[in-house]
Amino acid sequence: MSHATTGTSAGETVAPQRVAQLAAEIDLRDPSTILRFGSEAQSRATAAADAMLGAARNQATGEAGEALSGLLTTLRGFDVTQLSEKPGLMGRLARLAGRGQTQAVAIIQRYENVRGQIEAAGDRLDGHRTRLLEDVERLERLYGATLEWFHALAEHIAAGEAVLARTDSEVIPAAERDAADPAQPLAPQRLRDLRAARDELDRRVHDLRLTRQVAMQSLPGLRLIQENDKALAAKIHSVLANTVPLWRTQLAQALAIQNMREAGSAVRAATDLTNRLLTANAETLRQGNIEARTELERGVFDLAAVQQANAALVATLEDSLRIAEEGRAARRQATVELARAEAEIRRALTASRPGP
Template structure:
């Protein structure tokens, strides 16, 4: 397509073979005006070129008539062929397939989720890791496709600029063909209204065969030139049809470039952001769960410590209020001592009365009392 990059501002030029120089004839308007081609597409300078070129056209120059406008036709034919080659070589279907591949990658990843992009966080850690791995794989595939799409987008933007130049060049060919046709029609009308009419009148007046043949020859030349002009009009119609075709191609390229742009700057970043947000939510959930577990453990430890502290405090208070020897033990010991003393006193009293008679028994009793005292002393210590 780079062959089309030319200076599209050049003014079309007209040429009629290589005829011998001849004096310029004034352009005469026919007596009866006929419908002529619309020349509004031409500038004033180009219209002046058309009027000036009319005098250079020689219907008797067979080679000149044969080559009349042929250069413009050849350029238009080559231009149309190259335009067609450009359309054939531009496989927009490949770009469409790439865009479809991106969507397929994203849908395939999301299709495995039962309740949207966040539902897998309710599953196990192994499942989460598996999803992360799938996301990483999908991201690699998507990035590869996006790299290719980015290259296509740059090429499409270049093609759009070149198509603008192609459109301008096609318009230039259209103007050139229009100028040839306008000049030819004016020449044809001029010859028929002047030279041909004069020859026909002369043939009728003289009745000579050579005069009639001269009129017939000029009329044949006019007819052949008229057919040549019609052929140029067909070529001009190709140029007219090429203009919207170029715009259609350009529009298709623009639409495809916009789709690529939307995919690169909207779809892919949104998909990645969705995953980042999802992972962030999961991490926050896990952190909150861990914090809750720490708080629960702290509260449990505080409760247990408080219970243990309560029990220890109560027992300590009890022990601190308790004497070394229980009061009941002192009472029992005191009573035993009093009883013992009473019994001793009674024994002593009886002993004095019976000492003489029961010396041996007194000794025994004394031993018993000592023994009892020892027992009482031992019991008191416990």
């Protein structure tokens, strides 16, 4: 069996002086040196695992996300864009009848109720952001410590591989030659012990390789948690520095626009009233002028009345002439009738004779 003495299977570069120092601490004749070999470096795995577990179970991230979601929900629920919409028919009638407050006043009252919730949520988010940034710093220190632990494991692995290589190439062949010498009756036992110690060291180096793999896997996990915390902290900062002030600015603009719209409505109503009054006055003046000029231009007697009176007068004269003519005709007829009656009387008298 042959192993590299300048690095590990993963290709990490190690300090030769440190590897030589660690290799010198291994004595195959002393089993305790093999058991202690790399134990200090391996003990860091427990601390790293506990730190990873604590970071994963950190409730600050979950609470910060919930607080951020709650704040955004509150902001979305308070829609200031409705001020920019034109009021409906009922809203206009209510304002004209004076039965309700203006929309701007209602929005301000709602804002006063919501402002406390927003400020409380902002304070909680700021506290969560501080804890997240502290977690980021702790995770950065933990990453550096884990990286040092990883390099320490690599140095121990390189030292153990160097001792194994030297043992396989030099120590065991020499012990085998001694065991073949009849003059050394204890040499076979020493060879057996040496091989057992060699195998124990090989298992120990294998355990260190497994521990190094754990360290290698924990590094990206630490970075992932750290990046999530930094992203969430940056999001909280963005909301507190941009979203909330922008929401308040939008509210102020919407209220200003609403006040401007209400003032414009009042001016429009006054202008419409002025126009109606001006039109009504002009129409009244026109109608009065027509009536006055009509009366002024009429004569003392209307032509129709004169014509009607003239027609009545002519008819009266004609009636008088007709009646007079009828009277003359009646008198002539009466004269004729009287003459006839007188003639008949004379005839009757003439015809009368005295008896014999």
